[in-house]
Amino acid sequence: MLIKEYRVVMNCTEAEYQVGQLYAVAEQSKEETGADGDGVKIEKNEPYDDPDKGKGQYTYKTYYLTKAVRGGLEWLSLLQNQ
Numbered sequence: 001m002l003i004k005e006y007r008v009v010m011n012c013t014e015a016e017y018q019v020g021q022l023y024a025v026a027e028q029s030k031e032e033t034g035a036d037g038d039g040v041k042i043e044k045n046e047p048y049d050d051p052d053k054g055k056g057q058y059t060y061k062t063y064y065l066t067k068a069v070r071g072g073l074e075w076l077s078l079l080q081n082q
């Protein structure tokens with residue numbers, strides 16, 4: 001079996017990448033949260049170090065989907081009435 005390995009040169013360190021990824025996820029969650037109460041609430045966001053799994057970031061989120069569920073139900077009712 002032939003195994004090929006490709007490496008991509010990064011323009012930042014691993015620590016900088018992790019900070020940037022956390023920032024991007026937080027910004028996306030903030031953009032999805034509207035004034036009407038729908039969106040994402042970050043309950044807990046903390047680093048962890050597990051001997052089996054290694055280092056990581058634990059994030060507990062609550063999703064509020066009232067508008068999305070309402071729109072989906074309206075769409076289903078329109079299909080039924082046709």
